[in-house]
Amino acid sequence: MDPVRYRILGTTQALRGDGTPVPVGGARLRALLTVLALRPGRTVPAAVLVDEVWGADPPADATGALQALVGRLRRTLGADAITSAEGGYRLCAAADDIDLHRFERLAGEGVRALADGDPGKAAVVLDDALALWCG
Template identity: 85%
Template sequence: MDPVRYRILGTTQALRPDGTPVPVGGARLRALLTVLALRPGRTVPASLLVDEVWGVDTPADATGALQALVGRLRRVLGADAITSAESGYRLAVAPDDIDLHRFERLTGEGLRALADGNPAKAAEALDDALALWSGPALADLPDRTAEAARWETRHLDARRARLTAAVSLGEADTALPELTALCDTHPLDEPLQSLRLQALRATGRTAEALAAYEDVRQLLADRLGSDPGPELRALHGELLSVAP
C-alpha cells in the first residue's frame, strides 16, 4: 500500500495511487511524516526527528518512542515506505511526489519563463504550483514557525509572479482584486505595489495609480523613514507623463 503522493502544504496527507487518502491518524504520526517528507530520499537523523516531532516534550526513552512511531507509520504507509539507516530514517519517495517539492519545481519553471519573456508559459506553471496549496504550509509540524515562514514567502513569490504574468497577458482587470488584497496584506512589498500601479495604469485608472503611489510613499516614510525605490519612482514619473 505504497502511496505515491504526499501533501504537506496544509494538513499532512498520504495519497494512494488512485488519489484516495490513506488515514494517517494522530498528531505525532502526521508530524513524523511531515519531517520525513521535507527531506525526501534523504536519511533524517533520529535526533532531529525526535527534536522536531516532540519538541520540548521529549520522552524519557526517545529512541524507543521514535522506533514505535516509525513502526506505526510503516503499518499505515507500507513496510517499504520508510527505510532504516544506522543514524535515522528515510522516506522512500521522489521529491516530485511531495506537493511542497513539486510546488518549488513548478515555481522555478514559472519564474524562469517570466524572466525569458514568456508570460503564457509562466502562467501555466504557476497555476499548477499554486493549486497545490490547501492550507498553511507544514500545518502538522509542532514548531513550524521558521520553516513555514520560508515557504509562505515562496508562496508569495509565486503569487506575485502569477499576477505579473496576468498583467503582461492583458488581464490586469482580472488580477486587480487579488493584487489589491495582497498589497493590503504586504504594504511594504515594493515590487507588489509597483505591479498594482502597473495594473491600474493598464486599465486606464491613472488617477487611482497616482493616489496609490502617494499612499505607498507616505507609508514608507512613516514606517521606514525612506523614499520609494527606483522602480516605483520611475513608474511614478511615467504615470505623471500621461496623467491628464
C-alpha cells in the same frame, strides 16, 4: 501498496496513486511524516526526528517511542515507505511525490518562463504550483 504521494502544504496527508487518502493518524504521526517529507530520500537523524516531533518534551525513552512511531507509519504507508539507515530514517519518495518539492520546481519553471518572455507558460505553470496549496 500503490505509490503514495504526500501533501504537506496544508494538513499533512498521504494519497494513494488513485488519489484516495491514506489515514495517517494523530498529530505525532503526521509530524513524523512531515519531517521526513521535508527531506525525501535523505536520512534524517533520530535526534532530529525526536526534536521535531516532541520538541522540548521528549518521552523518557525517546528512541523506543520513535521506533514505535516509525513502525506505525510503516504499517500505514507500507513497509517499504520508510527505511532505516545509519542512525536515522528515510522516506522512500521522489521529490516530485511531495507537494512542497513539486511546488518549488513549478515555481522555478514559472520564474524561468517569465525571464524567457513567455508569460502564458509562466501563468499555467504558476497556477499549477498554487493549486498544490491546501487550506
